Amino acid sequence: MKVKKNSLIQAHQKKLSRCRLCPDMVPPVIIGQAVNSEILLIGQAPGDREGDLGRPFAWTAGKTLFKWFESIGVDEETFREQVYMSAVCRCFPGKNPRGGDRVPDKKEIKTCSRWINKEIELLRPRLIIPVGKLAISQYLPVDKLVDVIGQSIRKKVNDIDVDLLPLPHPSGASTWHRMSPGKELLAQALDLLAQHESWKNLQR
Numbered sequence: 001m002k003v004k005k006n007s008l009i010q011a012h013q014k015k016l017s018r019c020r021l022c023p024d025m026v027p028p029v030i031i032g033q034a035v036n037s038e039i040l041l042i043g044q045a046p047g048d049r050e051g052d053l054g055r056p057f058a059w060t061a062g063k064t065l066f067k068w069f070e071s072i073g074v075d076e077e078t079f080r081e082q083v084y085m086s087a088v089c090r091c092f093p094g095k096n097p098r099g100g101d102r103v104p105d106k107k108e109i110k111t112c113s114r115w116i117n118k119e120i121e122l123l124r125p126r127l128i129i130p131v132g133k134l135a136i137s138q139y140l141p142v143d144k145l146v147d148v149i150g151q152s153i154r155k156k157v158n159d160i161d162v163d164l165l166p167l168p169h170p171s172g173a174s175t176w177h178r179m180s181p182g183k184e185l186l187a188q189a190l191d192l193l194a195q196h197e198s199w200k201n202l203q204r
């Protein structure tokens, strides 16, 4: 059963890697490891460095994100090997002429959602970690981050009962997680994550 699921995940990733459905997105498709995990991390979209480095959260935001996880006992290598890393959009959206990366538009988000939906169907996760407002807003109504960070919310996602444990985006451009109340709420979220059964089950 486990072997069959692994090969289904690999086949899914092979198909995903060839996706060119969005004309304004910049390939390659960035994909994490084909892990049969009960934890699914969902980021926003890759930045411009991830294409060369070939993995999600490979640059500065990733350094911060993995520092957070390291603080609760899981290093980057262990995380990448045991947690399925997904994103709202899997290709680099390009630069925003006004600065930073372009935020994927509604059509691109909808188009790319087929891939996450397939991953949820295959993995049947117990814990979903949406990172940043765009990812969080796909699963929870969110006006302000203070309303959701620091909470674990049980919800049905695609007919599966999951715990949603949102994190702020670790981007260097954001100061939210470095200042009060973001700093304290992030610490609260990481505490909850450290106590979650699925997190405790990671092999280190």
Ligand code: SF4
Binding pocket: 016, 019, 020, 021, 022, 025, 029, 089, 090, 091, 108, 111, 112
């Ligand atoms: S963003 Fe998603 S749907 Fe669009 S081309 Fe990339 S993988 Fe395909």
